[in-house]
Amino acid sequence: MGAHALDKDLAVLAASARAGLVRAIGVSGAWAADPVWREAFEAVPRHLFVPYYYVGVVGGYERRWGESPDPRSRERWLRGAYADTPLATRLRDGELLTSSSQPSLMAMMLVALRVRDGDRVLEIGAGTGYNAALIAHRLGDDDLVTTIDLEPEITESARQHLAAAGYHPVVVTGDGARGVPERAPFDRIIATCTLASIPPAWPAQCRPGARILSPFATGLIALDIRDPGHAEGRFLHTPAYFVPLRGADRAGPETVTLAGVPRWARGHELFRFLLALTRGSLDPQEAYALWEREGMPQRERYGITVSGEREWAWLDDPEGPYAWPLV
Incomplete structure (x- = not known):
């Protein structure tokens, strides 16, 4: 059959399911500030980018795929492809390597990227190719x-998915931390993997006035580029959890002890955000004292500045008393 050549009944279901996803994203308010993205989500068929995916079950994962011989399984695959949820698309030894992000979160990130007609856009993390198709x-x-x-294997499958959907952006295999200098300069950079610091290559490959949007800690940072050596911006309000950027010199997460931190605070997602943001600069007890003193700050009060070889996170003011080096 081929996931790109659905039988008639499934094709009707795909159209209905895609319309349902578009309605759900609209209700979430994700593209209220830039409704042009609605048309992209209406046009791009997500099921072509997830010919199979994995659903968590007791003891592991269950594979759903569009070429199952069982018609009910194919229908379940198709409905899942248009659910407003992230989909695990690649596993290795039980570890998640790639996923297709939650569509409403993708829509919110694309709106926050502030894409304009004629912009050159670099996406870090090709994934299934779905996001590149939308852009x-x-x-x-x-x-x-x-x-x-x-x-x-990820870039090759993304290229195939994109071609099946009728899109042919440039797909590059390489370390996203180094950017793609031969395609620079860029007006927008969007990452779909979380960072521990901003790779210097990204601002260096941007035009003045460009914008970088990336997962960072457990949030989303939006950086505006003044010049190739200076970028600054604040976090968006929303939490965001992505797989880490893989490649050169990517440090793994450190384990920290939360002894001395009140039990109710340990699992609070705003405290966990501060812990992730200040990893290596504040111990958990210092982080908790600051967090309580400042009234459990929302993500929008935090930001990041990149200036030359210096890079730091901050609360409220880049030059204020609360600042933590990132590199």
Whole structure:
């Protein structure tokens, strides 16, 4: 059959399910500030980018795929492809390598990226190719879009998915931390993997006035580029959990002891955000004291500045008393 050649009943279901996803994203308010993205989500068929995915079950994962011989299984696969949830798309030894992000979160990130007609966009983390297709549709010019991933098998499958859906952005295999200098300069950079610091190559490959949007700690940072050596911005309000950027010199997470931190605070997602943001600079007890003193700050009060070789996170003011080096 081929997931791109659905039988008639499934094709009708796909259209209905996609319309349902678009309605759900609209209700979430994700594209209220830039409704042009609605058209992209209406046009790009997500099921072509997830010919199979994995659903967590007791003891592991269950694979759902569009070429199952069982019609009910194919229908379950298709409905799942248009659910407003992240989908695990690649596992290795039980570890999640790649996922297709929750569509409403993707929509919110794309709106926050503030894409304009004619912008050159770099995506870090090709994943399934779905996000690159949405951006290419929005811009109406595939050549404005570049997407990069470290794993050749990921970039090859993304390229195939994109072609099946009728899109041909530039797909690069390489370390996203190094950017794609041969395609620079960029007006927008969007990452779909979480960072421990901002790779210097990203601002260096941006035009003045460009914007970088990336998961960071457990949030989303939006950086505005003044010049190739200076970037600054605040976190968006929303929590965001992505797999880490893989590649050169990517440090793994450190374990910390939360002894001395009240039990109710240990699992609070705003406290966990501060812990992730200040990893290596504040111990958990110092972080808790600051967090309580400042009234459990929301993510929007935090920001990041990149200036030359210096890079730091801060609360309220880049030059204020609360600042923590990131590199």
